[in-house]
Amino acid sequence: MSRFDSYFLMKEGDIPAYVEDQLPDYFGPGAKTTVKEIGDGNLNYVFRVVDQGNGKSIIVKQAGEQLRISAEMRISTDRNRIESEILMLQDRYAPGLVPKIFKYDTVMCACLMEDLSDHQLMRYALMEHKTFPRFAEDITTYMVNTLLNTTDAVMDHKAKKELVKSFINPELCEITEDLVYTEPYNDARGRNIVTPENLDFVKRELYGDRALHLEIAKLKFDFMNNAQALLHGDLHTGSIFVRPDSTKIFDPEFAFFGPMGYDVGNVVANLFFAWDSGDAAGNGAFCDWTLKTAAGVIDLFKQKFLVEYAKKAGDIMAKTPGFAEYYLDTIIADTAAGAGTELIRRTVGMAQVKDVTAIADRAKRVRAERINILCAKDLIMNRAGIKTGADFTAAFLRAVDAAGAAL
Ligand code: SR1
Ligand code: MG
Numbered sequence: 496m497s498r499f500d501s502y503f504l505m506k507e508g509d510i511p512a513y514v515e516d517q518l519p520d521y522f523g524p525g526a527k528t529t530v531k532e533i534g535d536g537n538l539n540y541v542f543r544v545v546d547q548g549n550g551k552s553i554i555v556k557q558a559g560e561q562l563r564i565s566a567e568m569r570i571s572t573d574r575n576r577i578e579s580e581i582l583m584l585q586d587r588y589a590p591g592l593v594p595k596i597f598k599y600d601t602v603m604c605a606c607l608m609e610d611l612s613d614h615q616l617m618r619y620a621l622m623e624h625k626t627f628p629r630f631a632e633d634i635t636t637y638m639v640n641t642l643l644n645t646t647d648a649v650m651d652h653k654a655k656k657e658l659v660k661s662f663i664n665p666e667l668c669e670i671t672e673d674l675v676y677t678e679p680y681n682d683a684r685g686r687n688i689v690t691p692e693n694l695d696f697v698k699r700e701l702y703g704d705r706a707l708h709l710e711i712a713k714l715k716f717d718f719m720n721n722a723q724a725l726l727h728g729d730l731h732t733g734s735i736f737v738r739p740d741s742t743k744i745f746d747p748e749f750a751f752f753g754p755m756g757y758d759v760g761n762v763v764a765n766l767f768f769a770w771d772s773g774d775a776a777g778n779g780a781f782c783d784w785t786l787k788t789a790a791g792v793i794d795l796f797k798q799k800f801l802v803e804y805a806k807k808a809g810d811i812m813a814k815t816p817g818f819a820e821y822y823l824d825t826i827i828a829d830t831a832a833g834a835g836t837e838l839i840r841r842t843v844g845m846a847q848v849k850d851v852t853a854i855a856d857r858a859k860r861v862r863a864e865r866i867n868i869l870c871a872k873d874l875i876m877n878r879a880g881i882k883t884g885a886d887f888t889a890a891f892l893r894a895v896d897a898a899g900a901a902l
Contacts, residue, residue, distance in 0.1 A: 539558050539748075621850065717829070770782050793830065
C-alpha cells in the first residue's frame, strides 16, 4: 500500500515521496531535493525536482481534473497516458527531438520525464526576439517523421487502425472543435476575448462572413473525420523548447489521428505571432527571420516529405506515380487552413498568445490582430492555390498592407 494508490491532485510537498515511490533509484538514498511547480500551460501541473547535492533533476507532470484556464472545464485525466505514449512513440520516429519519458502512472495520471530546463520555452525566447537557426530543419524532421510514418501510406493498415483506437481523444478534440472550429466565428458561448477597438472589425470579418463560415464548416468536419496521421494536436511555440543547438517538442496531450496540415499550419501561424511581437518592437531583422523561417518550414517539409515517402511508402496504390505529389498538395492546402484557423482563434478566442497580448502599445496591438485575421482569411479562402513557402509569406505581407490601410 502506498499513499499514491488512488488519485489526488499533488502539491509540491507530495512530490519527493512520489518520485521515490515511482522511481526509487532515480535520486538515490538520502538525496535532498527541492520541488517547484513551474506549469505555464492551460491544463496541467508541472513540478521540477532537483537534487541539491549534484543538480540531477526530473519533471513530474500531473493532469488535474479541472483545467487551470477555467475551473468550469473538466476533461479526462487520461490525457496524461496519451501524452506519455505518444512521446515514447515519437522518440522512436524522431529521436532527440522529444523529451524522454522515464515512467507514466495511470493511477495518479502523472508522468516522470526528462527535465529540459537548459532549454527555453520557444514562445518566450521569440518574445525576446531571439532567433534559432536550427528550428526549420528540426521541426520539419520532427513533423515528417512523426506524421508520415503514422499514415496509411507507410503503416500496415490494420496496425494503423489499432493505433487510431488507442489515440482516440474525444474530450481534447472537443476543445479544439469548439475553440478552433466554432466559437471564433460566432462567439456561441460568449467566451471570445475581443480587443474592444477591433469589435466591429471582428463582427464584420469573422462573425458576419458567411463564405468564411462555409469553409470553416468544411475544415471542422475534415478535422473530425480525416484520420490521416498521428498529430501532435497543439503544435504551437508554447509546446516547443529551444536552445541554439537543440529543439524539443513536448506536450502532445491533444494527440489524435487527424489531418497533418493542422500541425504544420500551427507552426507557421505561431511564427507569424512572433512577427507581430518583433514588428511592435521595431525589430526588422527578427521579423525577416520569422518569415524566412515560416517559408523554410513549408519548403523543407515538402522536400523531406517526398524523399521519405519515396523510401517508405508501402501501400501498392500509394506508390502510383503522381500520388505522392497529389497527397502532399492536399497537405499543404490543409496547412494553409491550419495556419489560418490558428491565427484567428488565438486572436479572438479564449486561449490567446502572449506574443500579441503583451504588445503594450494599443494601436500596434490592434494592427497586429487585424493582420492576423486578414492573413488567416486569405490562407483559408485561397488554400487550394497556396503551394510554397513564398505563397504563405506573400499572404502575410498582403495582410500587413491591407491592415495598414484599414487603420
Ligand atoms: C481549454 S484549453 C485551451 C487551449 O490550451 C491548449 O494549449 C490548447 O491550445 C487549447 O486549445
Ligand atoms: Mg499545452
